[in-house]
Amino acid sequence: VNSSTGKGERTRLNIIKKAAPVFNQFGYSGTSLTDLMAKTGLEKGGIYRHFQSKQELAVAAFDYAWSESKRIRLEALSSFASPLEKLHGMVNAFADKPSTTPGGCPLLNTAVDSDDGNPELRAHARAALREWLDLVEQTLRDGIACGEIVKSISPPAVASVLVATLEGSVMMSRLKADRCALEFARQHLNTFLIGISRKPRR
Amino acid sequence: VNSSTGKGERTRLNIIKKAAPVFNQFGYSGTSLTDLMAKTGLEKGGIYRHFQSKQELAVAAFDYAWSESKRIRLEALSSFASPLEKLHGMVNAFADKPSTTPGGCPLLNTAVDSDDGNPELRAHARAALREWLDLVEQTLRDGIACGEIVKSISPPAVASVLVATLEGSVMMSRLKADRCALEFARQHLNTFLIGISRKPRR
Amino acid sequence: VNSSTGKGERTRLNIIKKAAPVFNQFGYSGTSLTDLMAKTGLEKGGIYRHFQSKQELAVAAFDYAWSESKRIRLEALSSFASPLEKLHGMVNAFADKPSTTPGGCPLLNTAVDSDDGNPELRAHARAALREWLDLVEQTLRDGIACGEIVKSISPPAVASVLVATLEGSVMMSRLKADRCALEFARQHLNTFLIGISRKPRR
Amino acid sequence: VNSSTGKGERTRLNIIKKAAPVFNQFGYSGTSLTDLMAKTGLEKGGIYRHFQSKQELAVAAFDYAWSESKRIRLEALSSFASPLEKLHGMVNAFADKPSTTPGGCPLLNTAVDSDDGNPELRAHARAALREWLDLVEQTLRDGIACGEIVKSISPPAVASVLVATLEGSVMMSRLKADRCALEFARQHLNTFLIGISRKPRR
């Protein structure tokens, strides 16, 4: 609750912080408790005191990784006042640092990884996507409301395309081991955003 | 299919066909030989006669899944003559059947799954992406050459964005368990393609 | 034995004690972890907690078996004061109980068994042989120094022959399932030792 | 039966020749059919046509290796006329080439290797030892009969010691990876043989 909680709480958080990159890189079934032991410096018993199961830890690790993503990206947005600028900011922030945690975007990774079983993890990934889409949609609506963005667009559709393009690009960039795809996406989306903005009459 | 192949070859192909969906759904480390035994109806020894390792089988399964994807999508394209129509056809074919193999797009899944180790698998995924991008780029260039598409666009950039948007959308659609994201992507990309086409003078 | 050792240490030692005869009887590749599980009463997880691999356990088991051999034989020697008597004692002790561990002499067995690969195990067997030869050689030199043994012999040569005769005999006795070869060796070596001793003048 | 038997017989012999060194080096349970396939160039089915089981092949391989040993050593003896010279010849031949098959003396290896189960193999090893001892004993008796060797020795005892010393030495030489032990044994046994020979009166 408060920041200076007991030792247990600190250990728990430490485990999560150390575990998050591992899960993000190797996936749920690709990560073993032995890996986690090595990273955390704890023994299995020490880990299991704080989490009832590997899955519970994986969920906590995803939540942590995602909250870090949000924190970093929202920070980058705080300096912008107008909705349109915020949208450009989102695109640029993502293209600049697509992976806030080693291993790429936690949302993409977890979504793909939990596609089979693991509904718990999947639910959290779904919530994360929902959050992100909501943020974009709301910003679009704000832009429409303040006259920056044309009324004719559908916020859910635009938000969906924007997120999809970014996520698809991060996959491609990682696979090709270059940044091209992300740069192409950045340019395309920025141009697209200008296309849906209301131009001042002359 | 292959007419004069021996029994072994047929069994090998059968194993691959049965294994491909499993790997595509559960990932490399999420798929056990026991799962594969159940699906193929073979014992372990029977499987290991045809593949030296799980990894070799996984690679073969990916190659098969990807070749199926290509076959199905290229079939859909054969009826179109003009490059622009082909591009629309690609988008529509993908949006209509994003997963030619149970579990979603093999490229996306394998790219994310093999992000950690498994460089062999990764190399094949990379080659698949390269193929796809090449196909789109070439079609774009054909379109430019025959005057259907404006010269100002950059084929690599457009191809990258197109693929990224589709791949990102399939991830989102699967995660949300609806088809919205794919439909939004289809509409967006079709509109975008029209935007880069040369309009006949009136 | 060790008074203030933890439970783990006791378990580890117990595994070694149980494993030593099995390895000695069936050899390295002839011994399976399943055999060891049966003998120790532990599950695989319990065994692998204390040893990183089968090989590490095999090495520990050999060391234990050899140290037992030394202990038993050196005990038998403690009552003798003169070097010559010690040498007779060694021969007799070996002929009386050639196998301190079920399965025959660990040195012979391990030397033959590790002849192919398994350099780790081989190194330990080599060290054991070295130890034994050193002991005999030193005793011979002591005998020469105190005038019990003629100066003309070569301690390394005599030690080598003595050990070889005993080891060869234990192989033969086991193969023939009788004690003849050992008795012949005992008699031969005792006579030989008398032959190299300095007789008191009359 | 006759020398120019059919193809099957030749293949069978070829398998044995290729298998013998492998079994001799790695032992019965250390040798897999896969190893044998590699060495013989045959498939499993091809091997199993000629032998009902791995054990049957191992037995045949041992018999072959042993018969080769005998052939080579008896060849070396043919030039000597007197029993005493024959005995010296045996010692020297063994010391010169202790391993007629890669991996060391088949008798020693098989005796140690088959100490556990594998009574079939053990029986053949036992017979081989018996043969060798018989040969030495008979030569000793011949020496006594023709007056070359003193009557007071016991042929079985001397034969046993002679064989034991050689076998023990080959183990030691292989373990130490030098030839010392064999040379010490050669010298010791030759001296010993001189010691039991009847000296001409002066």
Next chain:
DNA sequence: ACGCTCGGGACAACCCGTTCGT
């Protein structure tokens, strides 16, 4: 309360010796 030591047992991938149809 916390963390570690110890052990369990199921399961991992992979290889074994063997049989049989062709």
Next chain:
DNA sequence: ACGAACGGGTTGTCCCGAGCGT
């Protein structure tokens, strides 16, 4: 003589809980 399949074996790792010491 091969090639296919089998089924149980191999070593080793998995995730997890019980219990001890701090």
